[in-house]
Amino acid sequence: MRGSAGMASSKNGLSPVVVFLLGAASATALIVFVFTSTASPAWPTPEATPATRQEKKAAAVACAPRAKGIDSETRRAARTNQTGGGDDDDEFARMVRRAAMEDRTVIMTSVNEAWAAPGSLMDSFLESFRVGENISHFVEHIVVVAMDEGALRRCRAIHPHCYLLLPEVAGLDLSGAKSYMTKDYLDLVWSKLKLQQRVLELGYNLLFTASSTHT
Numbered sequence: 001m002r003g004s005a006g007m008a009s010s011k012n013g014l015s016p017v018v019v020f021l022l023g024a025a026s027a028t029a030l031i032v033f034v035f036t037s038t039a040s041p042a043w044p045t046p047e048a049t050p051a052t053r054q055e056k057k058a059a060a061v062a063c064a065p066r067a068k069g070i071d072s073e074t075r076r077a078a079r080t081n082q083t084g085g086g087d088d089d090d091e092f093a094r095m096v097r098r099a100a101m102e103d104r105t106v107i108m109t110s111v112n113e114a115w116a117a118p119g120s121l122m123d124s125f126l127e128s129f130r131v132g133e134n135i136s137h138f139v140e141h142i143v144v145v146a147m148d149e150g151a152l153r154r155c156r157a158i159h160p161h162c163y164l165l166l167p168e169v170a171g172l173d174l175s176g177a178k179s180y181m182t183k184d185y186l187d188l189v190w191s192k193l194k195l196q197q198r199v200l201e202l203g204y205n206l207l208f209t210a211s212s213t214h215t
Contacts, residue, residue, distance in 0.1 A: 092163055092195075093202055099143050099161040105205040107142045110165065110192060113150030126159065145195065167191050 100106050115121040122144070129139045143161045146152035155162035168191045199206045 099141050100204055101141050107207045109209050110145040111151050112147040116151040116154040
């Protein structure tokens with residue numbers, strides 16, 4: 001009986017130790033789990049290796065000139081779209097700047113070779129400004145749009161601001177008369193409107209007057 005009581009007492013005495021050990025083990029396991037789930041891995045990942053970093057750096061350096069070139073081309077394309085592009089357009093912009101009034105207003109008219117001939121409508125049109133009351137100074141602000149090479153040559157002989165209109169449709173003859181509302185008529189009107197739009201895009205005011213009836 002005394003031996004049995006001693007064994008029971010031993011068992012009762014070991015129970016707190018076992019409980020303590022189990023609690024300590026559980027706490028340790030929890031700490032290890034939290035640490036490993038939040039800390040960075042001890043081994044290097046493929047992205048973090050020195051060789052990979054070197055490859056990325058080399059790729060970035062190699063792509064930089066190409067990206068810079070593409071960016072430059074994009075900016076040039078944007079400037080071309082904004083200004084219309086080309087030497088011919090630059091010439092037109094310079095001419096409009098020379099012809100503009102102080103308030104950036106430009107007077108525009110158009111003629112073909114027949115209406116630009118000596119003694120014809122263009123001469124009368126320009127003369128009306130010269131002899132008009134208090135309007136002679138407007139002559140230097142007129143841009144004459146020539147519909148063909150003949151009109152351009154004649155205009156340049158008597159006026160400082162002349163520009164040859166290029167058709168919006170390839171092969172379209174701008175110099176001849178066009179029947180109202182036909183396809184050629186509409187293409188001619190559209191070509192004129194595009195040029196007038198260009199003047200506005202350059203930041204100028206526009207007064208358009210028809211000095212001929214060839215449309």
